[in-house]
Amino acid sequence: MSSTQKTVPVLAARGLAKTHGRTQALRGASVELRPGEILAVTGTSGSGKSTLLHCLAGIVRPDEGSVVYAEQRLDQLPEQRLSELRRTEFGVVFQFGQLIPELTALDNVALPLLLAGASRKDSHERAGEWLERFGVRGQEELRPGEMSGGQAQRVSLARALVTGPKVVFADEPTGALDSLASEGVMAALAHTARESGTAVLLVTHDAQVAAYADREVELRDGVVVSGADAVVEMSR
Numbered sequence: 001m002s003s004t005q006k007t008v009p010v011l012a013a014r015g016l017a018k019t020h021g022r023t024q025a026l027r028g029a030s031v032e033l034r035p036g037e038i039l040a041v042t043g044t045s046g047s048g049k050s051t052l053l054h055c056l057a058g059i060v061r062p063d064e065g066s067v068v069y070a071e072q073r074l075d076q077l078p079e080q081r082l083s084e085l086r087r088t089e090f091g092v093v094f095q096f097g098q099l100i101p102e103l104t105a106l107d108n109v110a111l112p113l114l115l116a117g118a119s120r121k122d123s124h125e126r127a128g129e130w131l132e133r134f135g136v137r138g139q140e141e142l143r144p145g146e147m148s149g150g151q152a153q154r155v156s157l158a159r160a161l162v163t164g165p166k167v168v169f170a171d172e173p174t175g176a177l178d179s180l181a182s183e184g185v186m187a188a189l190a191h192t193a194r195e196s197g198t199a200v201l202l203v204t205h206d207a208q209v210a211a212y213a214d215r216e217v218e219l220r221d222g223v224v225v226s227g228a229d230a231v232v233e234m235s236r
């Protein structure tokens with residue numbers, strides 16, 4: 001066992017099973033995310049990638065198995081505690097950024113800080129810094145409808161990282177972009193996550209996107225079939 005395998009994971013799932021109606025999306029999937037790493041979860045359409053991400057992020061409760069984050073069983077936490085944790089320790093980015101259409105780029109990024117109780121001035125200052133890190137300084141006043149796809153995803157990433165989360169969950173963050181915009185967004189995400197020490201769980205079916213990760217696991221029919229080094233015993 002190499003020294004990296006002994007690292008206590010920031011997030012660890014074991015034996016996850018989840019059924020949607022009659023579809024068994026996960027059938028005993030196990031994976032761990034190490035502190036500060038970018039982990040790509042790949043697999044064909046329908047293999048269970050998004051369901052796995054939702055279980056790890058505490059958005060969906062698995063039917064079976066465990067999800068451990070900072071010594072807490074996410075799968076057993078009460079809803080209120082889960083949503084607090086998602087707000088304070090996790091950042092989430094989806095394929096279509098899901099920015100608030102009525103708000104400017106600056107206000108979209110400042111919003112999580114305002115909700116956490118920061119002043120308007122501080123929130124705007126920090127939001128501006130994060131827009132800069134993602135290469136969209138100067139676009140503060142644009143509303144989502146006025147942005148390109150790449151700009152919108154950069155703003156979404158800035159919003160996901162502005163609160164200093166421990167983990168960012170990114171579900172096909174470049175799925176709606178052309179390859180040039182996709183490269184730019186992924187390079188910005190990888191650089192910024194590494195700089196801030198944020199771990200990233202990146203769901204993608206695109207090998208070029210997965211190439212930005214430190215490590216890759218593949219899901220097939222709801223189980224992890226490669227990258228088995230992802231599964232280690234938790235030292236708790």
Ligand SMILES: Nc1ncnc2c1ncn2[C@@H]1O[C@H](COP(=O)(O)OP(=O)(O)OP(=O)(O)O)[C@@H](O)[C@H]1O
Nearest residue numbers: 020021023025043044045046047048049050051052
């Ligand atoms: N809310 C839901 N209701 C019913 N079935 C669902 C639901 N969510 C997912 N599924 C089904 O579960 C299986 C796994 O879906 P999931 O979205 O996790 O896979 P995926 O690998 O992310 O797919 P894609 O790459 O197409 O997004 C699929 O067969 C999907 O149709």
